[in-house]
Amino acid sequence: MLDHPLPECPIARFLTVLDGPWAMLIVREPLTGPKRFTELRARLHGLGLGLPGINPKTLSSRLRRFVLLGLVTRRAYPEVPPRVEYELTPAGTRLEVVLAAMGAWAEQDLPRTGAFPIEDR
Amino acid sequence: MLDHPLPECPIARFLTVLDGPWAMLIVREPLTGPKRFTELRARLHGLGLGLPGINPKTLSSRLRRFVLLGLVTRRAYPEVPPRVEYELTPAGTRLEVVLAAMGAWAEQDLPRTGAFPIEDR
DNA sequence: GGAATCAGTTCCCTCAAATGAACTATTGGG
DNA sequence: CCCAATAGTTCATTTGAGGGAACTGATTCC
Numbered sequence: 001m002l003d004h005p006l007p008e009c010p011i012a013r014f015l016t017v018l019d020g021p022w023a024m025l026i027v028r029e030p031l032t033g034p035k036r037f038t039e040l041r042a043r044l045h046g047l048g049l050g051l052p053g054i055n056p057k058t059l060s061s062r063l064r065r066f067v068l069l070g071l072v073t074r075r076a077y078p079e080v081p082p083r084v085e086y087e088l089t090p091a092g093t094r095l096e097v098v099l100a101a102m103g104a105w106a107e108q109d110l111p112r113t114g115a116f117p118i119e120d121r
Numbered sequence: 122m123l124d125h126p127l128p129e130c131p132i133a134r135f136l137t138v139l140d141g142p143w144a145m146l147i148v149r150e151p152l153t154g155p156k157r158f159t160e161l162r163a164r165l166h167g168l169g170l171g172l173p174g175i176n177p178k179t180l181s182s183r184l185r186r187f188v189l190l191g192l193v194t195r196r197a198y199p200e201v202p203p204r205v206e207y208e209l210t211p212a213g214t215r216l217e218v219v220l221a222a223m224g225a226w227a228e229q230d231l232p233r234t235g236a237f238p239i240e241d242r
Numbered sequence: 243g244g245a246a247t248c249a250g251t252t253c254c255c256t257c258a259a260a261t262g263a264a265c266t267a268t269t270g271g272g
Numbered sequence: 273c274c275c276a277a278t279a280g281t282t283c284a285t286t287t288g289a290g291g292g293a294a295c296t297g298a299t300t301c302c
Contacts, residue, residue, distance in 0.1 A: 005234055010227035011220060012168045015145060017231060020289075021136050028132065037249050047133045055291055060250060069231070080299040081248040091230035099132060101222040106131035109212035110138060110190070113126055141259075158279050176261055181280060201269045202278040245302080252295080259287090266281075272274090 017069060018095075022054055024102070026062050027071065027088070027095050034075075034087040037063075066092065138190060139216075143175055145223070147183050148192065148209070148216050155196075155208040158184075187213065 045053040066072040071092035166174040187193040192213035
């Protein structure tokens with residue numbers, strides 16, 4: 001994904017990096033403070049994407065990407081059992097406006113049921 | 122995708138429907154007025170997602186979904202050669218704020234090259 | 243001694259999405 | 273007669289993402 005430069009177009013760049021059903025949902029969690037790996041797993045349960053929960057492989061893969069991109073920091077404490085905390089960087093925190101825009105749009109224009117309103121034009 | 126109700130969480134709902142590298146890029150096009158199928162194909166070339174251009178199958182599949190969800194209208198003119206225009210509904214047009222948020226974030230926080238800044242914390 | 247805890251990794255499998263290329267019907271124009 | 277143009281569809285194939293399940297290492301609690 002970072003093997004060659006990202007697209008010129010900012011939107012395309014965003015989509016390259018934050019693609020997939022999980023990416024933005026993962027980013028949302030540490031907005032309320034640092035989160036541990038297992039904590040993230042637990043909180044990403046039952047969001048009802050048709051998916052039961054996130055696979056640890058998927059989660060660690062996304063987290064590694066985010067750390068690489070500077071959206072998240074990873075802090076490991078040499079304890080037993082191990083403790084690792086993921087925290088948003090300022091850049092990561094700034095994704096909150098995107099999340100807010102997505103949420104607001106969906107609340108207004110994307111009902112849960114298949115009964116979609118016909119807008120007059 | 123509409124076989125059973127969408128998730129309760131608005132963000133998850135957004136991601137269910139507007140997932141994939143192409144969805145938001147397609148929506149962006151008719152913001153500047155109705156667009157024809159071939160026109161969309163042409164404009165979606167060279168965005169550099171590592172992809173050369175969009176496959177017509179992918180495009181027609183997304184357009185069909187958007188029409189179903191009420192984000193886009195499809196108007197066919199019985200001419201030869203055929204002409205079909207895709208236009209955003211008010212709901213589709215409201216996605217502009219999401220696109221703007223994505224773009225602004227990427228411009229500020231997602232550089233093209235792998236040299237990502239380390240933010241002080 | 244055995245179980246539990248945590249943060250992942252590894253293996254194998256499946257499935258949906260995307261791709262490339264060819265093809266359709268229709269008619270006007272050279 | 274043959275080609276071009278439009279809006280797709282169809283076929284066959286690949287790729288990557290995700291899923292399930294099991295496993296690791298170190299240490300503390302029971």
